[in-house]
Amino acid sequence: MATKRSAGYELTKGIIKENPLLILMLGTCPALAVTTSAYNGLGMGIASTAVLLLSNVVISLLRKVIPEKIRIPAYITIIASLVTILHLLMQAYLYDLNKELGIFIPLITVNCIILGRAEAFANSHNVFTSALDGLGMGIGFTLALFAIGSLREILGAGTFFGVQMPWIQEDGLQPMMIFALPAGGFALYGIMVAITEKLNKHYYAQRPQRTLTRDRYPGSISERTDAVYDETEVLDGPRRSRTPALDAVPPAVKEPGAFAKKDEKPATKTESEENK
């Protein structure tokens, strides 16, 4: 992250290229829990964006004051205070939305996106760039939540912002309840991740750029689990693999008639040996 980039780049990278929800897989809990309607998704996205923007600004301002060793507790305290302010504001001005989102507003505190951006970006960049980064990431998160929320509302409840879809009729098509349930959330999210990944690969294969892959991202699922894997190995010695390695299956087996060919070869050999 040493290279200087334009302000426009910092603002737009969060939307597709490093989309926090669909590419980096950060903040999955609120993404699945509150996206039963487009309005809730949008509300949650905007609430998270506000916290992300402010926490990036505050942490960037304090980056030279906070000692290196206790930075994580310090960040968590800053984020928790911002979330508390937001929660009180929402109770005052957006009571219904606050009731719908429930405990997921206070849980923005432990959303990995916010701590992840603080650790990966605000920590080492000036206030203006950090603010742009927070805003861009927030917009990406909001768009993803809005997309999932809209799809789940249209498919699961047959409405969009409370307006009934024209094809939902008494004796006609009925809404697919499964998409309003947790299972539909998981499935739809999986499909969206697959599509975004495909688009991203397609788009950036033509214009190669350095992207932060999910595996290298600080605070991401894979980074943390890899740390766990490494440590388990140290404690227990090398892991035994439970499933056979991919190259343990010879590639010829996948082709039709592979076994027949194999059986023939030694047979011919033995015959030629007998003839000798």
Place this chain on the structure above:
Amino acid sequence: MKEFLLILFSVILIDNLVLSRFLGVCSFLGLTKNVKNAMGMSIAVIFVMLIATAVTYPIYWKILDPVGLGYLQTVVFILVIASAVQVLEAFIRKAFPPLYKAMGIYLPLITTNCAILGVMLINIQETYSFLAAMMSSLGAGVGYMLAMFLFAGVREKMEKADIPAFMEGLPSTLMAAAIVSVSFMGFKGVIENLFG
């Protein structure tokens, strides 16, 4: 007694922490590559969940609520959880080395696991009594373990499956989670019939 059992079973099966409340989804997707890691993480979560409830419950109802500082719960709880995890880790490392070996490495991951903070907030929101809050925490932890164990088993099987290229990796994992989540929906009638 019936009330406690009702809380326990409904939290384990119906309001399952991961599959219907969506708390701790990060670790659910990240740490279920094999059964061993999934179980280690689950045991650590149950342990921390019980201790955190025992600490945060009195703090809220005896200190914060009487003086009207209830809105500070998020800040206070997250700090309490973070320090409890730190103290617990140091204590277990010194006092019970085998236990540390089994679950010590998962402890630092728990601070930012939204399951713990989420359950603390739910316990306060539902205004449970202390025993009921402990029961709900235990149920949440056991439910988390059940979901992690089932899903880790599913994923070990999935490694042998031939998955279309564009669904490989996380997308197929999420689809499997959807199917496991459907299977939990079947428990809805069980509780109603058991407890009337």
